[in-house]
Amino acid sequence: MPYHITKIELEGFRGFRNRKHLQLEQGLVIVYGPQRSGKSSILNAPVWALIGSEACKGTIGPITVRERIEWQERNIHAEACQVAIHLRGDDGDSLFIQRGPTRNHYVVQRNGAVVKQPPLGALRLTLDGLVSSVFLPQEVVRAVLSVEPSHRRAVFTQLVGLEDLRALEECFSNASETLGKLANQIAHSIQQIDAEIKGQVALQKKRFQEVSGKLRQRGLSDEALCPEGVHSLVSPCVQALMEFCTTYRLEPPKLPEVGAAEELPGFVNEVRTVLSRLEAGCPETQRQKELYGKRHILEGLLAEQQKIRNAREQIHCARQTIAGQHGTEEDLKQAIEEFEQTLREINEQIDRAGKYLRMIQEALLYFETLPEGTAEVECPVCRTARVNVAHLRLHLASEMEKAGLEPLRQRRQQIERLLREKQDALNQLAQLAEQEKKLEAEWKELVNKVSQMYGQPLAPNESLELVLKAMDEAAQAELKQLQGLLEARSKAIRKVQEELEVLGQVVQLHQEKRRLQMLDDIPNLPEYRALLGLQAHAELYIGLLSELKRALKKEIEQAFAVKFEDLKEKLNELYRRLLGRNDFPQIWIDADKWEVRTSAGDRETSLTRVFNVGDMTAVALCLFLASAMRASHDAGFLLLDDPIQCLDEAHELRLAEILAELAKQRQVVVSCSRSSFLQALQTAGTVRRQVIRLAPWDNSSCRLEAETPEA
């Protein structure tokens, strides 16, 4: 049961900012207005209500079919977006479909009751049906004109109702591309691993050759690694070690048995440990250590002896200097006593003179308290009456000179200095005596030490230095003797070590060989095989997708042929009407090149290559209308967004006639901006029609100019 749209409610949808109700009549609905007045918004509103987010998907090459990619459904000034369409069936049933505020939120009501059905399902409509027989956006008409066959293929398959298959094909392509990239990454990883193995093998081979070369120089080959070879390698080493033990009367060590190359590293380590232990335990080595220690001590004692000697020499020199300056200690003591006596006498003289002077000073102080110019005083020195202060000062200075106080003081200072010098010298002599005492103790201790090392007390006249030197010379001589023995021992040890070195190289060779085997074996490891398995798995997916794509392409071609065959007659009938030529030869679509073709006599012509833009637009329109006439869903309305585009006025008139005739069977909503087409639609046929006029865009929202229902 077909439904037609009775009302469209828009709020915040694309060009419409505020809530708007559009009442739609049955028959022909013309949405007329200038560019950017909101015509496409009105035409797209029912489509958005029906498919929501699906409206943003699907492309034909660079052109989106259902709508533009990144389609902005919400008005830029609105906070939310909502669209509702009211539909009425031919038998009076009502349908209400609302979508918003998000793309995926919708409500469907039938006769006022909510039904759990998607909007498309409520009209028994599929996506295929919608894009092939209900809604014709501007982009589809333009896509027919594309020079790219894949674009034309997309639009033709869509117009005959194969959009689902085409979408599946697109998914296959995308999946194939994604998998291809992933498979490449896996292949790249395998290549990297192979390269790493190759690099490591080259490195190992180089090392192997180096070690092998060293062994060959010693007359050994890789065969030495067989059990017999290993035995022959170990024997010289064991023999050398045993000889060493026999020569030096050492107990032969117990060594591990070596039966295979794997046991060599353990053997080598063990021999090295044993050798080190034997070398350390040798008595000559111990003695050598002792002698080195003894020489070290002797050197210390000699240095100590020299130090004491030097100190004694210094004390002697200091005594000589003091004797030269001050005489003997007795002389010093006597001089000190004499100086002390002299000092006492000088002090008494100074004391006496001081008393006399203090008396004059007191008189002077008294006179200075008298008023200036007083001359009533008698001079205590010359007894002159009525003298002044100046007179008194003069007499005081002369009296001080007479008393000899200053020379006395100078004399006292001189005696004091001499006394200090004598006392210092005496103290220095005491300190030197103390130091000498200490040195004597140190010397005794040194003599004790040397006696201990010497093994007997030193004779009173025996030179300590000579004894020390004699002991050092004896130690050196013994060391020299030991050196010969130790060199012979070292030679024996070196022999064992040389054998050990050979064994070490054999061990290294064995390890390099094992590494090489390990690297060679990596491609046989389960991990490597699994990696190859993953690559094969990815290639299996890609191969499968490729097969599926091939099969789908064939399926689309076959389905297209069937669908097109069904539409061909109607398409040609409509096309001849639109062209106004009943004699125009049959046209069809070549599913190989996706071109519109025709035949004139024996010759086939590609109309895609010779037709102009208007003619190709006409083909697209007729294919859509033919598809719409064959449709069997319940959407009893057609939505044509500015279908005329490049058609001239004559074609406009004929298209208007076709649409007016179609509008008798179903509701046709058509938008246009050209007045000639509006006039053609208003005058074509006898059908109920309605004009929705839109005012120019006012920078914030689309506005309705008038709604004019016509009989």
Added chain:
Amino acid sequence: MKEVLEKLFQQIPVSPTEPMEKLKQELFAAAEQGPENIQDYFARAGQSLLEEAKTLVQRLRSKIGDS
């Protein structure tokens, strides 16, 4: 969409091995949710293979290093 896939599988030469049957069933299940799910299915499968490959590569690298 599932029917379309079944028809396509009938047209392509695939051996009826156990993994292939499993793959077909998984694809049919994905197809019931729409074609985009088929795309997602392959993307997920590929990603899973890549992750597994990365783990294996790491293990092999450690073995090459140890050798």
